[in-house]
Amino acid sequence: MSGSTSKSAELLAHARTVTPGGVNSPVRAFRAVGGTPRFIREAKGPWLTDVDGNRYVDLICSWGPMILGHAHPDVMAAVQDAASRGFSFGTPSENEVALATEIVRRVEPVEQVRLVSSGTEATMSAIRLARGATGRSKIVKFAGCYHGHVDALLAAAGSGVATFALPDTAGVPKSSAGETIVLPYNDVSALEAAFAEHGDEIAAVITEASPGNMGVVPPAPGFTKALRDITTKHGALLVSDEVMTGFRCSGAGWFGHEGQQGESAPDLFTFGKVMGGGFPAAAFGGRADLMGMLAPDGPVYQAGTLAGNPVATAAGLATLQGCTDEVYAHLDSTAHAIADAASAELTKAGVPHTVQWASSMFSIFFRDGAVTNYDDAKDQDTEAFSRFFNAMLDQGVHLPPSAYESWFVSASHDDEAVAHVIDALPAAARAAAASTDS
Ligand code: PLP
Numbered sequence: 377m378s379g380s381t382s383k384s385a386e387l388l389a390h391a392r393t394v395t396p397g398g399v400n401s402p403v404r405a406f407r408a409v410g411g412t413p414r415f416i417r418e419a420k421g422p423w424l425t426d427v428d429g430n431r432y433v434d435l436i437c438s439w440g441p442m443i444l445g446h447a448h449p450d451v452m453a454a455v456q457d458a459a460s461r462g463f464s465f466g467t468p469s470e471n472e473v474a475l476a477t478e479i480v481r482r483v484e485p486v487e488q489v490r491l492v493s494s495g496t497e498a499t500m501s502a503i504r505l506a507r508g509a510t511g512r513s514k515i516v517k518f519a520g521c522y523h524g525h526v527d528a529l530l531a532a533a534g535s536g537v538a539t540f541a542l543p544d545t546a547g548v549p550k551s552s553a554g555e556t557i558v559l560p561y562n563d564v565s566a567l568e569a570a571f572a573e574h575g576d577e578i579a580a581v582i583t584e585a586s587p588g589n590m591g592v593v594p595p596a597p598g599f600t601k602a603l604r605d606i607t608t609k610h611g612a613l614l615v616s617d618e619v620m621t622g623f624r625c626s627g628a629g630w631f632g633h634e635g636q637q638g639e640s641a642p643d644l645f646t647f648g649k650v651m652g653g654g655f656p657a658a659a660f661g662g663r664a665d666l667m668g669m670l671a672p673d674g675p676v677y678q679a680g681t682l683a684g685n686p687v688a689t690a691a692g693l694a695t696l697q698g699c700t701d702e703v704y705a706h707l708d709s710t711a712h713a714i715a716d717a718a719s720a721e722l723t724k725a726g727v728p729h730t731v732q733w734a735s736s737m738f739s740i741f742f743r744d745g746a747v748t749n750y751d752d753a754k755d756q757d758t759e760a761f762s763r764f765f766n767a768m769l770d771q772g773v774h775l776p777p778s779a780y781e782s783w784f785v786s787a788s789h790d791d792e793a794v795a796h797v798i799d800a801l802p803a804a805a806r807a808a809a810a811s812t813d814s
């Protein structure tokens with residue numbers, strides 16, 4: 377059982393005086409699940425240790441980046457080596473070329489990438505490029521997909537926006553949101569109808585390659601192909617947001633996993649998380665003719681003081697180099713061991729649930745039946761999830777503190793860590809089953 381959390385509580389109380397809600401990203405505040413967010417002091421392999429000395433098996437993995445586990449020796453060595461030579465130059469440097477080369481090598485349709493510092497910047501820049509390239513302004517996005525906190529993309533967004541049930545976000549002018557068309561995910565007819573009405577005004581469709589921010593909701597068979605066919609027919613670009621799935625679902629991300637080929641490939645991709653190895657590095661990329669429209673070669677401006685940072689790119693490159701076929705096989709078997717055991721215990725406790733997958737990414741929805749879009753995802757028992765979450769936390773397993781997120785495992789999740797998770801499941805399943813009003 378987890379011990380005292382008094383130091384985390386003290387830190388939170390102080391943090392709230394100097395930072396809104398005491399956190400630097402809303403979901404970390406635990407508002408959806410209740411209780412005290414744990415302030416983590418250090419992490420090694422699959423384990424987190426909080427400021428009170430409690431240990432947890434980590435199933436957040438920093439929301440995806442820590443695919444090799446925390447403080448992996450090869451990544452640590454690369455970071456220390458890079459840091460020993462300086463932190464940031466504001467000039468071109470070798471590591472950024474090496475990281476770009478590795479991304480281009482892995483994701484076949486990507487001929488060039490531009491490095492940025494966050495997934496939000498990657499999607500924001502990809503959209504600007506799509507608008508610049510097409511001379512059109514409208515963007516299609518899908519309800520429940522999250523593409524970072526870009527003004528135009530926050531409508532009906534997943535992740536924290538879903539966690540807090542915000543329909544829209546204050547501070548986004550109508551002029552930005554008005555250019556965004558939000559459609560239900562996995563609905564080809566809705567897409568056809570939107571293009572029938574606005575086809576020659578739509579610059580791009582942006583989609584999570586396989587959504588993970590309303591929980592894991594993979595594309596139905598044929599949906600990705602339909603996105604490609606309809607955008608091509610109307611001269612719009614297809615932007616595949618692989619910030620979460622990139623280099624996690626396979627060595628070439630969801631693109632490699634789903635096996636789109638040749639003409640089915642998206643025009644632009646966005647990446648983040650794994651490619652930064654836990655440091656702020658992200659990217660957008662695609663065909664050289666499109667990417668050539670960016671400054672300094674072309675008219676679409678985009679820049680960043682810390683873009684291509686030498687330490688972040690060293691961490692990202694070492695992480696990608698560590699992502700071998702064996703690592704992907706381990707992620708799959710580990711994720712299945714945990715999800716299968718969780719599902720068995722929930723079934724035993726009589727808790728309705730559905731497990732959904734995108735390669736090794738998975739979510740447990742606390743409802744019966746498949747989840748194909750955001751409306752389905754919202755139709756679940758989030759109270760049951762909260763009870764389950766807190767019972768797992770009490771027993772030293774840190775799940776993502778929201779029912780609308782993927783669970784993540786790493787190469788470092790060994791037998792001991794998996795056994796620790798599995799041991800915690802029966803009590804958590806019973807807690808999920810217990811009605812709050814009984
Ligand atoms: N796109 C997707 C699919 C994401 O999952 C996220 C973050 O979770 C983002 C974009 C935004 O990335 P960042 O938080 O690095 O700005």
